[in-house]
Amino acid sequence: MNATPDTITAAILVIGDEILSGRTKDKNIGTIADYLTAAGIDLREVRIVPDEADMIVEAVNALRARYTYLFTTGGIGPTHDDITADCVAKAFGVGIDIDERARAMLLERHKPEDLNEARLRMARIPFGADLIANPISKAPGFRIGNVMVMAGVPAIMQAMLDAVGPTLKGGAAMLSETIEARGIPEGTYAGELGAIAKNHAAVSIGSYPMMTPEGFRNRIVVRSRDGAALAGAVAEVEALVKRLSA
Amino acid sequence: MNATPDTITAAILVIGDEILSGRTKDKNIGTIADYLTAAGIDLREVRIVPDEADMIVEAVNALRARYTYLFTTGGIGPTHDDITADCVAKAFGVGIDIDERARAMLLERHKPEDLNEARLRMARIPFGADLIANPISKAPGFRIGNVMVMAGVPAIMQAMLDAVGPTLKGGAAMLSETIEARGIPEGTYAGELGAIAKNHAAVSIGSYPMMTPEGFRNRIVVRSRDGAALAGAVAEVEALVKRLSA
Structure with a gap:
């Protein structure tokens, strides 16, 4: 059975050294796969890459060109190894800066004086992206073009998937x-x-x-x-x- | 930390519709990741693709060119959707046929009269490959060049990994x-x-x-x-x- 022209397709890009080292066992691929199957969207490919800019940018561009949707997980926290947002901006060739909507979300959880430079990294959003709400720890994911950028912590990823899922075109369910x-x-x-x-x-x-x-x-x-x-x-x-x- | 020239690197290619549909949750990636980390081999990338020849061939060629080793899992059973061996032969540009060593292994488990055309598919091995023993159900995996082709059933994959592991160059352990x-x-x-x-x-x-x-x-x-x-x-x-x- 081959994909027909009106099949809605998707890929997942898992970003994180900790998965490749075996230290963390991924749970998000199975969760997203189940979700997409129920929605009639055909998951066609998954890639896992390390926290390295060149590999992330290359994978984002390869996968977003080839499939209807791309879901990324991981790399959107406050530490130096969280580089997903910058890499997605680079892949799209757009700028990135602190987003006032995202800053407001962080202020629902953090006092203004605790919103240091590191935490504000989590409000860095590529220009033109829509935010994906994070009811658990507030720092949002985002959607730019056909790419959904989500957290790696499974409970937060699940909440973001629930938030963004209803906005996707579904296919005929499999x-x-x-x-x-x-x-x-x-x-x-x-x-x-x-x-x-x-x-x-x-x-x-x-x-x-x-x-x-x-x-x-x-x-x-x-x-x-x-x-x-x-x-x-x-x-x-x-x-x-x-x-x-x- | 970047890979140095003498870093030994690896990729995994998981082959199977059942993982992408969510019906089966992969366990092999984590097992192989742990194994490689302990051996001082740097797992750099993982891909999951469906049982489709074009995608398998493309991924095998992309990953074997880029890393020291490539490990594939899945698609080496007797049914029509088991096309990994043929795809690997195609990726390497070599022929494939029933291998007498592999046939002998299958005969340890099956009576000659039960070795029908479908079961003999499991003895189809690309020319020039070495076999990887399968102590559990006998049908072997194989190694060709830097590519290790293993079963998808976790217990068999683990046995094949144990068999082929000692033949790999290890790096300095991480x-x-x-x-x-x-x-x-x-x-x-x-x-x-x-x-x-x-x-x-x-x-x-x-x-x-x-x-x-x-x-x-x-x-x-x-x-x-x-x-x-x-x-x-x-x-x-x-x-x-x-x-x-x-």
């Missing part, structure tokens, strides 16, 4: 059915499953082995944006599994 | 110390921490906020391959935290 192939080894059904996949261009069929203490447990997942096409393929897969279980 | 900044907000220490980072070119300093029921808990992580440089920077960060806690 429909999905899972057929349990439990006892049947992948290698036994693979040939016929491939033939079914070939005959149903509007559906995507995946086979996913999972190890359990009792051995492999296999699942076949059929996905499509077209309910009738989905039902047709599912019926054939179910018949195949039933025949092989007999 | 040393790391964590300073708890608990009660001190990031915005309070960010300015001075940035100055310390600027003065210590051989170390990398990151500040990582974490939300807990008691509010934010911040950690400062100092990393370097040079023990003396690490100790010098850590002493300054500890003095800063101590002064701000007083």
